[in-house]
Amino acid sequence: MNKRFSFLTALMLAWACTGQIPAQDAPHTITLEIEGLSNDTVYLANYYGEKMFYADTAITDARGKVVFEGRPFEQCGKFAAVIPGPKFFEFLAVSEDIHIKTKAAQPAAFIEVIESPENEIFYDYLKFLQDKRQEAGPLEAVMMDSTATEAETDAAREQLMAFGEEVEAEQRRLIATYPDYLFAKYLNMLVEPEVPELNGIQNADELRYRIYRDSYWKRVDFSDPRLVHDGSFNRILDQYINQVIPQAPDTVLTEVVNLVEQARGNDEMFKYILHFATFNAESSAIMCMDKVFVELVNRYYRRGEATWLNEDQLQKILDRADELRPTLCGNRVPNIILPGLDQTTWESLYDIDSKYTVVVIWESTCGHCKKELPKIQELYEEWKDKGVSIFAIGNDFEPDPWQKFVEKQGLTEWVHVSDNPAINAQDSATVLIREGITTLESLNFRTTFDVFATPKMFLLDREKVVVAKQIGAEQLGEILLRLEDMEANGLLQPMMKTEDQ
Numbered sequence: 001m002n003k004r005f006s007f008l009t010a011l012m013l014a015w016a017c018t019g020q021i022p023a024q025d026a027p028h029t030i031t032l033e034i035e036g037l038s039n040d041t042v043y044l045a046n047y048y049g050e051k052m053f054y055a056d057t058a059i060t061d062a063r064g065k066v067v068f069e070g071r072p073f074e075q076c077g078k079f080a081a082v083i084p085g086p087k088f089f090e091f092l093a094v095s096e097d098i099h100i101k102t103k104a105a106q107p108a109a110f111i112e113v114i115e116s117p118e119n120e121i122f123y124d125y126l127k128f129l130q131d132k133r134q135e136a137g138p139l140e141a142v143m144m145d146s147t148a149t150e151a152e153t154d155a156a157r158e159q160l161m162a163f164g165e166e167v168e169a170e171q172r173r174l175i176a177t178y179p180d181y182l183f184a185k186y187l188n189m190l191v192e193p194e195v196p197e198l199n200g201i202q203n204a205d206e207l208r209y210r211i212y213r214d215s216y217w218k219r220v221d222f223s224d225p226r227l228v229h230d231g232s233f234n235r236i237l238d239q240y241i242n243q244v245i246p247q248a249p250d251t252v253l254t255e256v257v258n259l260v261e262q263a264r265g266n267d268e269m270f271k272y273i274l275h276f277a278t279f280n281a282e283s284s285a286i287m288c289m290d291k292v293f294v295e296l297v298n299r300y301y302r303r304g305e306a307t308w309l310n311e312d313q314l315q316k317i318l319d320r321a322d323e324l325r326p327t328l329c330g331n332r333v334p335n336i337i338l339p340g341l342d343q344t345t346w347e348s349l350y351d352i353d354s355k356y357t358v359v360v361i362w363e364s365t366c367g368h369c370k371k372e373l374p375k376i377q378e379l380y381e382e383w384k385d386k387g388v389s390i391f392a393i394g395n396d397f398e399p400d401p402w403q404k405f406v407e408k409q410g411l412t413e414w415v416h417v418s419d420n421p422a423i424n425a426q427d428s429a430t431v432l433i434r435e436g437i438t439t440l441e442s443l444n445f446r447t448t449f450d451v452f453a454t455p456k457m458f459l460l461d462r463e464k465v466v467v468a469k470q471i472g473a474e475q476l477g478e479i480l481l482r483l484e485d486m487e488a489n490g491l492l493q494p495m496m497k498t499e500d501q
């Protein structure tokens with residue numbers, strides 16, 4: 001993860017809890033009585049996805065009683081009362097008067113709901129689960145006991161499965177009985193879609209996957225803004241984007257846009273899905289997934305739909321997308337024209353006429369570069385007669401170190417280029433660009449290729465369109481083999497477009 005993403009993530013998390021407080025003109029109250037507290041501070045915290053943020057604070061009276069204003073509907077959700085210790089207990093803040101008693105020693109264990117039908121249902125279910133866990137404990141011990149007989153483990157397994165069915169039945173009962181309760185909606189998000197076995201049907205696994213995927217979001221009320229204030233929504237969103245759908249940028253982008261559009265009119269959910277998907281893509285370790293980040297920024301942030309961001313926050317996100325755009329998979333990279341090894345002959349990336357060109361950005365003092373470049377050389381020897389060329393850009397600010405390294409390692413068959421202090425001087429750079437000898441993108445190649453660490457490698461096709469990026473020598477070899485195999489079987493189609501096509 002690079003420093004820029006870390007900053008952006010922190011920035012976005014900062015607004016996650018803004019706008020949540022204070023509750024204004026709420027017609028209901030949240031009354032907590034906590035035996036064992038006296039004139040102590042109690043914090044009210046709300047969930048935003050799986051994270052908890054402080055939302056309010058108050059001091060109990062001498063008997064441990066404290067009253068908070070209720071939340072407006074769109075800010076309702078799962079909350080927690082945090083008391084000295086620190087200790088906390090959860091409850092559902094919904095549009096009704098809430099009155100809960102407990103004890104400071106073990107607040108989660110002594111909950112008594114005095115008023116709030118929603119929280120009565122919530123805590124009855126938690127007690128049901130606790131009872132089932134206690135019943136399951138001895139059975140799980142049997143399953144872990146290496147001395148247990150086969151009959152004993154079979155019986156324990158059967159009973160545990162029965163407990164699981166009881167829990168599932170109770171969940172479905174609550175969902176059906178209280179469909180408008182927030183707790184039932186949270187619970188519904190945790191229940192996996194039912195998929196038939198389809199035994200004996202051709203391509204059954206594929207069909208079951210399609211049924212599962214098509215049913216996935218039916219358990220979510222996209223009109224309810226309160227659903228994002230619980231970790232269950234974050235979990236199913238994360239699972240869908242990172243596990244359920246194929247991890248191909250175009251597929252992920254299509255599915256994310258569908259979800260964002262489905263949430264239109266629900267500002268809380270629209271914001272949550274868009275934020276999660278945007279920065280999930282930007283931080284992804286999957287090759288080319290930054291394309292999703294850039295496309296979402298262009299589609300929503302650049303068009304003024306991220307209304308929760310201030311001007312400075314928005315500009316940083318737009319700038320990051322602009323930095324990534326030149327080298328997105330499927331884009332033709334800008335031509336790089338820089339001096340070669342002799343520092344007098346100018347070499348152009350676009351002049352390389354090869355089926356594939358590997359762009360390697362490296363530096364002579366980089367330990368990892370010294371390990372990777374010999375491996376790339378081995379691949380080059382294997383593939384050079386099959387149409388693979390190397391365009392190596394030295395990241396050293398002085399030419400002498402990388403020139404010596406190239407000669408010492410025998411890498412002279414590659415096309416080597418780099419800049420130097422002389423051509424980067426302002427007057428020199430201006431003249432070189434004005435006279436058409438080089439370009440701004442070339443002299444700023446570190447920005448053009450978003451270079452924050454070396455080595456950095458890109459695989460380009462004949463038109464200098466990015467086929468693969470952020471890869472090592474081993475991955476490069478695998479990709480070239482896969483491309484060769486696809487070509488041999490007539491499966492290699494023009495997948496990319498240049499910017500001018």
